[in-house]
Amino acid sequence: MSTRFSPRDIHAYLSERVLGQDGVLRLISVSIYKHIHGLKAGNVLFIGNSGTGKTTVMRAIGQFYEDHEELAAYRxxxxxxxxxxxxxxxxxxxxxxxxxxxxxxxxxxxxxxxxxxxxxxxxxxxxxxxxxxxxxxxxxxxxxxxxxxxx
Incomplete structure (x- = not known):
C-alpha cells in the first residue's frame, strides 16, 4: 500500500497522459486510490463510442502502476x-x-x-x-x- 498518492496526485498523473477526459479521470482517480489503499470499491464501467478514450485511460492506469515502484504489487x-x-x-x-x-x-x-x-x-x-x-x-x-x- 502506498500513502504517497492522493486522488489529486493520481488525477494529475493521468491528466498528463489523457486529454479531454477530466471528469472521468477525477472519478477513476478515486477508484485507483481506493484500490491501492485496500478500501472497498466497486467496479468501474466505461461506456462510450469507439475512439472516445476508454482504452487510452486504461493504458494510462497501467502506466501509472509501472512508473511508481511502490505500486509494484498492482502492476x-x-x-x-x-x-x-x-x-x-x-x-x-x-x-x-x-x-x-x-x-x-x-x-x-x-x-x-x-x-x-x-x-x-x-x-x-x-x-x-x-x-x-x-x-x-x-x-x-x-x-x-x-x-x-x-x-
Whole structure:
C-alpha cells in the first residue's frame, strides 16, 4: 500500500497522459486510490463510442502502476477484448480462461522466481479491463460474433 498518492496526485498523473477526459479521470482517480489503499470499491464501467478514450485511460492506469515502484504489487493488469471471454463452445469455462490470463501476466511481470504467495498477491491486486464489450453479446451460427454489433 502506498500513502504517497492522493486522488489529486493520481488525477494529475493521468491528466498528463489523457486529454479531454477530466471528469472521468477525477472519478477513476478515486477508484485507483481506493484500490491501492485496500478500501472497498466497486467496479468501474466505461461506456462510450469507439475512439472516445476508454482504452487510452486504461493504458494510462497501467502506466501509472509501472512508473511508481511502490505500486509494484498492482502492476498485474490485463486489458482484453470481451470476445475472448465469449464461449466458443457451449459450457466453456470463461472464469478459468480469465484467471489464466491474469496468472500469465503476473508470471510475465515477475519472472520464473515468482512464489505462490507472490502470485496470490499479484492476482488479488490485479486490474482487469474488458474492452470491446459490444462484441461479446452476439452469436452467429452458434458461435460468438467477434465482429461485434453494429446499429
Amino acid at each position: 498485474t493488469m490485463v486489458i482484453l477484448n470481451a470476445n475472448t471471454l465469449a464461449p466458443e463452445v457451449e459450457g466453456e469455462d470463461r472464469a478459468t480462461r480469465l484467471f489464466r490470463r491474469i496468472e500469465a501476466r503476473a508470471r510475465a511481470l515477475y519472472g520464473s522466481g515468482l512464489t505462490a504467495a507472490q502470485l496470490k498477491e499479484a492476482m488479488e491486486n490485479a486490474t482487469v479491463c474488458v474492452d470491446e464489450v459490444d462484441k461479446i453479446s452476439a452469436r452467429m451460427s452458434g458461435k460468438a460474433n467477434v465482429e461485434g454489433i453494429t446499429t
